[in-house]
Amino acid sequence: MKKEKIRIGCGAGFSGDRIEPALVLAEQGELDYLVLECLAERTIALAQKRKLQDATKGYDPLLEKRIKSLLPLLVKNQIKLITNMGAANPLAAAQKVIEIAQELQLPIKVAAVTGDDAKQWVKNSSTHFTILENGQALNDYEVISINAYMGVEGILEALEYDAQVIITGRVSDPSLFVAPMVHEFGWQIDDFDLLGKGTVIGHLLECAGHITGGYFAEPIMKPIEGLENLGHPFADIYADGSAIISKVKGTGGKITLQTAKEQLLYEVINPHEYYTPDVIADFTTVKLEEIGENQIWVTGGTGKTKPSTYKASVGYKAFYLGEGEISYAGFNAVGRAKLAGEVLSQRLKPQFEAFRIDYIGLNSIFREEFSAKMKVEESYLPEVRLRVSGKATTAREASLIGEEVEALYTNGPAAGGGVRKNVNEVIGIVSILVDRNLLKANVDILSA
Amino acid sequence: MKLYEIAHSRAGDKGNTLTLSLIPFKESDYELLCTHITAQKVQQHLQGIVEGEIIRYELPNISSLLFVCQQALLGGVTTSLAIDTHGKTLSYALLEMEI
Numbered sequence: 001m002k003k004e005k006i007r008i009g010c011g012a013g014f015s016g017d018r019i020e021p022a023l024v025l026a027e028q029g030e031l032d033y034l035v036l037e038c039l040a041e042r043t044i045a046l047a048q049k050r051k052l053q054d055a056t057k058g059y060d061p062l063l064e065k066r067i068k069s070l071l072p073l074l075v076k077n078q079i080k081l082i083t084n085m086g087a088a089n090p091l092a093a094a095q096k097v098i099e100i101a102q103e104l105q106l107p108i109k110v111a112a113v114t115g116d117d118a119k120q121w122v123k124n125s126s127t128h129f130t131i132l133e134n135g136q137a138l139n140d141y142e143v144i145s146i147n148a149y150m151g152v153e154g155i156l157e158a159l160e161y162d163a164q165v166i167i168t169g170r171v172s173d174p175s176l177f178v179a180p181m182v183h184e185f186g187w188q189i190d191d192f193d194l195l196g197k198g199t200v201i202g203h204l205l206e207c208a209g210h211i212t213g214g215y216f217a218e219p220i221m222k223p224i225e226g227l228e229n230l231g232h233p234f235a236d237i238y239a240d241g242s243a244i245i246s247k248v249k250g251t252g253g254k255i256t257l258q259t260a261k262e263q264l265l266y267e268v269i270n271p272h273e274y275y276t277p278d279v280i281a282d283f284t285t286v287k288l289e290e291i292g293e294n295q296i297w298v299t300g301g302t303g304k305t306k307p308s309t310y311k312a313s314v315g316y317k318a319f320y321l322g323e324g325e326i327s328y329a330g331f332n333a334v335g336r337a338k339l340a341g342e343v344l345s346q347r348l349k350p351q352f353e354a355f356r357i358d359y360i361g362l363n364s365i366f367r368e369e370f371s372a373k374m375k376v377e378e379s380y381l382p383e384v385r386l387r388v389s390g391k392a393t394t395a396r397e398a399s400l401i402g403e404e405v406e407a408l409y410t411n412g413p414a415a416g417g418g419v420r421k422n423v424n425e426v427i428g429i430v431s432i433l434v435d436r437n438l439l440k441a442n443v444d445i446l447s448a
Numbered sequence: 449m450k451l452y453e454i455a456h457s458r459a460g461d462k463g464n465t466l467t468l469s470l471i472p473f474k475e476s477d478y479e480l481l482c483t484h485i486t487a488q489k490v491q492q493h494l495q496g497i498v499e500g501e502i503i504r505y506e507l508p509n510i511s512s513l514l515f516v517c518q519q520a521l522l523g524g525v526t527t528s529l530a531i532d533t534h535g536k537t538l539s540y541a542l543l544e545m546e547i
Contacts, residue, residue: 042526133463133524215458221473222456258456258471261510265469267460269516271505284507300509318527356529364530365537369496374544389529429526431463 002186002239008177009234011070012036012083013208015043015060019069021208021232021251026073028248029234033180034074036066036083037173037206044170045315045427047087048145058089059096059167067100067165074164075106082155082176086167088145090114093167094446101448108448111158113168115441118312118434119146131314132431141316144427148310148434151277152189154441155179161445170313172276174202185239195279196303197241200286203274204245204263204298208232211245211263213253226252235298242299244291255294264288277310277436279303309433318428319353319391322398324405325360326416329383334362336413337386343412344388348404351397352390360385385418391426398423452543455481459539466498466520466535468542470513478511484547490515493545497538515542 009031011022015038026034038060051058060066063085074081086093094112101108122129122138129138147170156179158166168176178198181187187194204211211233213224231251235243247255264283268274271283282302289297324344328336341357349355358364361384363371388405392398402421409416451457451470454477460467470485472478487504494502500518507514521535522528532538 216456218456221452258473261471261512262456262458262469264510265460265467265471265507265512265514266458267462267467268514269462269465269467271507271514284505284509286509288510321529354529358531360531365532366541367496370494370541373496387531391529426527428524 003184004239005236006032006180006184007234007236008033008035008180008205009232010035010037010205010208011232012038013206013210014038014040015062017208019066021230022066023069023073024248024251025232025234026070026077026079031077031079031234033080033082035176035205036081036085037176037208038062039084039087039170041313041429042315042427044087044147044313045145045429047089048315051088056092059087059093060085063093063096064100067097071100071104071106075108080180081165082180083166084168084171084176086112086169088117088169090167090169091444094444097165097167098446098448106448108164109162110165110167110446110448111161111163112444112446113154113158113166113171113441114444115154115439116147116150116170118148118439119143121438122146122434129432132433134430138314138432141314141430143314143316145315146312146432148312148439149277150310150439150441151175152179152182154443156183157441157443159183161443163445172278173206174199174276175278177202177205178278181237192279192303192305194241196281197301199274199276199279199281199303200264200283200301201235201237201243201298204260205233205235207263207266209253210266211259212247212255213259216259216262222258224254228252241301242297245296245298246294255296257288257290257296260288260296275307277306279306308436310436310439312432312434314430314432315427316430318426319393320395320398321389321424321426322392322401323387323389323422324402325385325387325420326405326408327383327385327418328413328416330415332379333384334359334378334381336416337384339413340386340408340416341388343408344404348388348390348401351400352392354391356389358387360387395423395425449547450543451485451545451547452540454547455543457539457542459536461521461525461534464519464521464524466517466538468515468517468539470515470542472511475511478508481513482506485513485545487515490542490545494541497541
């Protein structure tokens, strides 16, 4: 029987998101589905590295913690979970969920959705791949991972099998939400108008706290109460593709026209053509209306066709980042910080392919030219922090930056303090396009 | 008057591209923003931050503008040396604009 209305909650908007808003949704949200969106662009490349070191790893590091606390509530309230916490290893993640379910004596079915890992396929292909961002050849990169953004297909199959927990690798974020709509409402996979509407709803929900006042608050012009107890959103979605977005009563934050508009336009490159693997959606026909406290009615949004290619994220070894920081305060703090910057430039700059100096408190964020326009009297700054960073090809070279900053303790300007130093291996991300007919979603069902 | 007195904004990123929404607190101020906050003026205002072209999209359906700024993130989210690699803070650079 096809439904007329379903309720989907979004309990996480990135891998490091808070855990308890999802518990509140599962406990009090009267949900049909809970989505946890936990996979940023770079997250999957880092996960791939963990998988190479240990074949049973490579899924989201918080998976166990999230699932252990959520699973009893999901089973009790008959909520299906859809999440991309599988990262580079959805199958191992599904096995871990089964292990947890067995410990808790909860008989469930778990689906692992794979097929997004395109690394081997690209390696074996005779096609010449070009990097979208810069036109360079893929062959010039030391590739760690290649994962295509997949659409609803794999999740739909898992829903057909009636899995209670569905764990994917790389899937476009809105697809995590569109799949249950297609499944429950019996939408056709080529009804692009409905898929466009569903994508709008998914996009509004996918960053979780973004639409409930998180990352929105500013105490003077945009005050939001209860950020310490921020509720995450859910939507009542109707078979015609309209929805009411709301949150659990008593949670912090606020859903208003303003929070909904900020999220609708978030990371949109062209509002006439918002690309996902399922549809090219048009956001310029979306209507938002505040119909009650914390209630936004979403209608409209359209769609036309779907892209003939999948976009795939390529994670590659980029460089080692070396960083060092030191603070100055009081009389002529900026002058002393700048003297330290000059000293470090002379000693370090020639040895690094890219080298950067920031004065935190002065120009590290809006950059030098723009910050200068804001006309702060430098001599009035009570303190400033020098940050030096550079790109190196080895960790040893990168560590030189922190060492040189530390050496300012005895060789630099007066009264520098609070040195911190850091070396990080940086994974870069670029994109390629792959023929969508050559990658197929794959579903494994495991039972506890 | 500064933009932050009548409008709000959120920054987003894709590679080396920065997106900045501009949403008036009062929908009746939308026309004012359309008239005065042109792509060209934003380009001037964000000099030193945005190096590439800026495209402005009008969304009368939600009374909002969207600025898509090329070459704005010092090479891009994953490989820039900047502290705020995503440019998440840059919405408040736009809101510093005089209107």
